[in-house]
Amino acid sequence: MPKATLTISSRNYSSWSLRGWLICRMADLDFETEILSGDDAASRAELLHLSPSFLVPRLRHEGIVVWDTLAIAEYLTETYPAAGFLPQETAARAHCRSISGEMHGGFVNLRSALPMNLKAFHPNFKVFNGARGDIDRIVTIVDDCLARYDGPFLFGERPTLADAMYAPVCTRFRTYDVKLPPRAAAYRDTILRWPLMTEWAEAAAHEPDEIEELDMEF
Template structure:
């Protein structure tokens, strides 16, 4: 039975991006079902699958998995032939640690600069807490790249689950022109150049629904 992934708006939904990007990057077939965040029946439609009433949700036969990191782990178990996590035990442990940290942390940065792929690149000042989050993320990326990234442009060389988890942050850094070092900037470029992300963003730019809470310039909506 084919996998079905329920996602929300591609322009705004950072949580949806993560498992979608992973499935696409590893050429795993799935059915995509979009439920827009601003639709009045959003909770009813998602609630039919997930008690959390949030996206993403993966339906795999009788298995229903919500929360992006849990979905990624399920995919890794379901497709053990795919290098979804680094193969070396030490690198894999490190990847899981920073992926989990991204799942539950860095809230100040995420709140200050929501993912918004159609916003033109314009700088935005950050609070001290958000600035500390940005420095922490750049530090995690730098440590992974320097220790494990010799084989490619991503955190552990080849694209992995850790990159899927951090991809939305890479979009925030670009959209809001956040100040980062050269290594971090190069990683942001690598994420944006990945064919799966290019496909996601192209679809995002065609969307029409506007969510004021994710438009930092509201009531102005800036679009490329």
């Protein structure tokens, strides 16, 4: 029997649920996934709208309850230090924490204009100026990290907390056909090919289609 339970909302629409799930998998945590759901589309949509009140993603582990993606990551870093959420070198660790925090608290225009939807594809989607500034900043972050740490992930050869935080944005870049410079495009493709991401996407493909497009947790 799994030692932990991770409560999430939608796999297809919830970027924060994806981040929490990636973090738990990266820690090699023995957990089961509990999905908030209802008996019909209306109740499911209501749960998604109210999800901040349900505190998801939420991890229950050995009598401890922790919510918020970064809080889950910090807890698992303390509990499973070998998980490697942060780079070894001090400056790189600080850098990883900084860009992870920037994703946690920022990029609101992008979240609003390009809601996560793994099943959708919108070729030649028109990205307006508010979201464009967020995209440009993310491209700068990715370019800087790959130049400093040689990729293919943001801090080198293996994924870290930062990759879990930026992974949902990579799905948005694909969904909305966002044109990216070569280095950022290569990083997007690396993330989308990451086995944990393909596993999540396969599960998302089986969710009901009748849920409204929502990105509820920013």
